[in-house]
Amino acid sequence: MIQGLAVVKKSERLADGIYSIWLDTEIAKTAMPGQFVMVNTHSDAHLLGRPISISDIRKEAGQIRLVFRVVGYGSRELSEAKVGDSFELMGPMGNGFPVDKLSPETKVLLMGGGIGAPPLLGLANKLKKYGVEQVSAVLGYRGETGGLFLAEDFKKFANVYIATDDGSSGTHGTVVDAVRENDIQADIIFACGPMPMLSAIKKLAAEKGISAYISLEERMACGVGACLGCVVKTKKVDGHSHVNNSRICTEGPVFEAEEVEI
Amino acid sequence: MIQGLAVVKKSERLADGIYSIWLDTEIAKTAMPGQFVMVNTHSDAHLLGRPISISDIRKEAGQIRLVFRVVGYGSRELSEAKVGDSFELMGPMGNGFPVDKLSPETKVLLMGGGIGAPPLLGLANKLKKYGVEQVSAVLGYRGETGGLFLAEDFKKFANVYIATDDGSSGTHGTVVDAVRENDIQADIIFACGPMPMLSAIKKLAAEKGISAYISLEERMACGVGACLGCVVKTKKVDGHSHVNNSRICTEGPVFEAEEVEI
Amino acid sequence: MNTQVEICGVKFKNPVMDASGTFGSGIEYSEMVDLNRLGAIVTKGVANVPWEGNPTPRVTETPSGMMNAIGLQNPGIDVFVERDLKFLENYDTNVIVNVCGRSIEDYVEVVERLGDEKKVSMLEINVSCPNVKHGGIAFGTDPHALEEITKAVKAKAKQPVIMKLSPNVTSIPDMAKAAEAAGADAISLINTLTAMKIDIYRKKFVLANKTGGLSGPAIRPVAVRMVYEASHAVKIPVIGMGGIATAEDAIEFLMAGATAVAVGMYNFHRSSAMIDCIEGIEKFMKQTGIQDIKEIIGCVV
Amino acid sequence: MNTQVEICGVKFKNPVMDASGTFGSGIEYSEMVDLNRLGAIVTKGVANVPWEGNPTPRVTETPSGMMNAIGLQNPGIDVFVERDLKFLENYDTNVIVNVCGRSIEDYVEVVERLGDEKKVSMLEINVSCPNVKHGGIAFGTDPHALEEITKAVKAKAKQPVIMKLSPNVTSIPDMAKAAEAAGADAISLINTLTAMKIDIYRKKFVLANKTGGLSGPAIRPVAVRMVYEASHAVKIPVIGMGGIATAEDAIEFLMAGATAVAVGMYNFHRSSAMIDCIEGIEKFMKQTGIQDIKEIIGCVV
Ligand SMILES: Cc1cc2nc3c(=O)[nH]c(=O)nc-3n(C[C@H](O)[C@H](O)[C@H](O)COP(=O)(O)OP(=O)(O)OC[C@H]3O[C@@H](n4cnc5c(N)ncnc54)[C@H](O)[C@@H]3O)c2cc1C
Ligand SMILES: Cc1cc2nc3c(=O)[nH]c(=O)nc-3n(C[C@H](O)[C@H](O)[C@H](O)COP(=O)(O)OP(=O)(O)OC[C@H]3O[C@@H](n4cnc5c(N)ncnc54)[C@H](O)[C@@H]3O)c2cc1C
Ligand SMILES: Cc1cc2nc3c(=O)[nH]c(=O)nc-3n(C[C@H](O)[C@H](O)[C@H](O)COP(=O)(O)O)c2cc1C
Ligand SMILES: Cc1cc2nc3c(=O)[nH]c(=O)nc-3n(C[C@H](O)[C@H](O)[C@H](O)COP(=O)(O)O)c2cc1C
């Protein structure tokens, strides 16, 4: 893990309030899909790093991609970044998605809701390289107002299904509705998105008896496991904390759904 | 007085750590030499306006010039300003130099030390327009390391004498030394610079029996006379405050030397 | 949509006013701010006689805030009544006069002097002055001293009395209860947090007074906590302040339990701060479908 | 040039350490920070048994600072000794163990357990815990309770004892004196200021615990004042903290009277914060011709 300046190489608007930037950073060397970085703002009044998932990685070029929604000060600053600007980054952080257990035969289902989709893109990319062939991706969006950002990119790596809140594209409903509607089969689910969606996926996975790995979010201060700010309640006593709380930034952000109380 | 955005029209480095910028602002309409503006930084962590004297005014073009030394956060930000950038400004503030009392025959002596010189440039410019003909300017500088910034500009309006701390140009010593060395005659002095210089000028003026108007500095919060942060001890009870304290931002920054306890 | 609030029978067109000492008597900002739009104007602290205040430097910047040690310079009550109060008579807004003193008698003298001034809607008693009687302990940090001064002021005051509390205490609820028990009609808080800054290059205190009061957004989270605690400890209304910069901040204080709010040092940063708050509150109410501002006062518990 | 300081017989290669709870046990940052360079490592608070801490959200940003309500989650003293202390044995730096508890007995149990641990240089007793005995009043805000716990801990401690004071009090000198009178070997301050933040759109407290502790540059001026007051009230050494970000800040605390300083939340912002302080202090000493760091300790009065 390192902390240092990363230089903006490309910056684009993907949809209303959704931006993508590629950054030059040494973090790319060791980064894995599902990990994240903490991005510092340039303001002395906003001192906590902003956790943003690594959406894609170009190891050789030494670049990572961040895709994010503008919600407040830090993400707005990042959205205004111009090529050549630099941001202080710490990372890579967290465990990432457990891809080692996969074999070429594994049926993988990626489920991403809104700004939860981007982190799965890097994973989809990597699955391809690993030789995993049966990859479905169910992407949930608000609908007309938000755009189907990155959906096209996923098509390179997966059978893509869409769910929208307003029914303007694909299934009218949630990503879980889309799985049922299309009767999508899977051995393993990787998911990222808002908490209600992750809860629903946890239920779906339990019901279908398949394992699901979900990426969680929580307010973070350090990102390295030092402050104990970002915990999630766990079924078993956590090996590090010795209580039923795991640090999302360190033991996560990706957890097996049945292990966490959400 | 107004508060609003001012757009940078020109930005240049005059000497080591000394910068000049021209700003488009409505403040130009009513600004007078010796008045100042409060410049807000762009940072939420640095909330007090920075008082900077109006060095020069182009009323018709709606522009004012600020010349400043980089000493901390705000002045650094200002020094990095690019054409087209905007800064929040409040002004014009303060009384300005009392030019109304001058007649074409008045022998005027301008005394500026370091970053105290710039505010006198706008005054020199105005004196010319008023028809005042006998204008001397004594400008004090550190010497070789700092450069003789703006000295050339003053030559358009005044007989210029230089004093430097290191003796690299003009009189080796203070501006007061230069006045004595060159036996400069004057009916009225306008001065701006560091406190020890102003004290020396007060003495000089008393000794020579000429009136001296000096521009004072103090830490400011509001700049409009509301906070009572920026007072100077006065000989007489101040008409506004009813104690022996005058507000530099409102009753000043220009005071008759013998009226203030410095 | 109703943004009007009432405190001790006094109606405010909206709950936004300035914090004493950050807006002069309104005169100073009147060129830039339409005083008629404010819920009230709270004046700079005024004593029975003129005060010189502290030596300079009196103000300095701190991260997301500032420190001041003005030392309550003021022209005294006579000049205040003749000049400042007369000026304020031209405006359609409440006037709250902030009162300071070195002894109980000083305070009472000012309060009595203002008794017949029709333009004065309320009195705000600043009990966090430095250098007051009681062996150096400010009235604002000892519940018994606070009760004593509150009673003395209340005995003579003709207008409703707001006691302004200091945040430099172990228990805000105890202080709020003491003020209420002694008859205060309302309380306001917070005054500044006692603070210090050192210039390491000059090896000197930045402020001539050594210590100064910290204010601004930096202290807002402390102020919100104290306003919440105070408004849950007493039944009298609370005026909340401390670091308010935007309408969101003002609403935060209202939700914490304040009936009205005051904007302090942020006026220095942006002269339109109070107007921005007033307009922002209206916008928030419209967007979230709130008919009456009273719906949000104390709504978070 | 000497940057070494001594506190209660313990030598520190420089006066810079982390503030408890902001640096884990050092392990977490060891990939990025050379722990050997630090004056000391102060561990996260540890209790006699594992604690779960508070529900989330536990942290949030504030202007130039942050709030936390971790609730002292910790794995308990047994795991701490086996794992964290063992890890720290690999490093050439002092280890100060921060101790928390719900009752005096809890604290004493931890202190006794650590008595024979050679790697533990000092104990820091955190008496600003929420939810402790004494009818909800933290040991940290009542001088008598503070004396009581200090005596109990001192009676059993084999290492020097630092009492860590809360800033949420009317009089810091009274608390410092109480700790000294009861036998504390040193004091450290400040812990966090109790604060609150409300999400006005969700009409809820931002932190699940309602209140949280405010820290960071925002509170630095308050911390400097308290360190100054404390170090002039007692003869025992003071460790200063609260909003330190740069070497300038660290020097400010030293000049105010602290013998050593701790960097807290700023470690989160920049992992090199402590190293930057150490190097910056050396640079400052060189530039201003100071031979021994002791020359600047308490030099501003
Ligand atoms: C592991 C992880 C990965 C994430 N990946 C992405 C991503 O790839 N793209 C994306 O758009 N968003 C992502 N988020 C959410 C992202 O962190 C927030 O949207 C962002 O921090 C908001 O910062 P801000 O300054 O714009 O908002 P502000 O509201 O100004 O932020 C104030 C504070 O709250 C924190 N905060 C606000 N929202 C969140 C949130 N949802 N989760 C955690 N902290 C929050 C900020 O970090 C900051 O400390 C991720 C969060 C986590 C925990
Ligand atoms: C009426 C007046 C006119 C001035 N005109 C000029 C000018 O034309 N050119 C110029 O270079 N400087 C001028 N100064 C000084 C200028 O205000 C400071 O250099 C500037 O505020 C420093 O800000 P900073 O953010 O760079 O420094 P920082 O040290 O980061 O500032 C911190 C705080 O201290 C205040 N401060 C620091 N130095 C001074 C100072 N000398 N006087 C008042 N406040 C100070 C800042 O305004 C700010 O609030 C003037 C000051 C006054 C009072
Ligand atoms: C420059 C200045 C002067 C002040 N003068 C007074 C005063 O005269 N009387 C008073 O009760 N409070 C005074 N205060 C305190 C403010 O009214 C307010 O309580 C405090 O600053 C917190 O609000 P803020 O953070 O919005 O500034 C003063 C504050 C400042 C910054
Ligand atoms: C996330 C976090 C956790 C903390 N945990 C502890 C703790 O366990 N024990 C303790 O005594 N202080 C704890 N503190 C307080 C700090 O040690 C320090 O006193 C305070 O944060 C002020 O310093 P700062 O402003 O530099 O952060 C904690 C602070 C933070 C921000």
Ligand code: FES
């Ligand atoms: S953010 Fe600090 S432990 Fe996870």
Ligand code: FES
């Ligand atoms: S700066 Fe406020 S009165 Fe002058």
